[in-house]
Amino acid sequence: MAAEETDQPQVRAPAVDGAAVNYYFPVEIEVVGDADDTLVHRVVAEVFAEFDRELASRQ
Structure with a gap:
């Protein structure tokens, strides 16, 4: 089952090069x-x- 199909939170790598991270x-x-x-x-x-x-x- 793909991560998008579960109720589990997804963890992603931290942003680099000043990219915005939204929670x-x-x-x-x-x-x-x-x-x-x-x-x-x-x-x-x-x-x-x-x-x-x-x-x-x-910050």
Whole structure:
């Protein structure tokens, strides 16, 4: 069975010569209980702020 036909992640060689490397991974956040739009937007903003902070620390 080819790697594309499995559910296993594919590992590729690191980029060379300044090529861009893009990582894609799903993120699922479940808010339990009633959540108005303000809370949902706040949670989304905080999650993306943490992603940005973490990625910036690795450059």
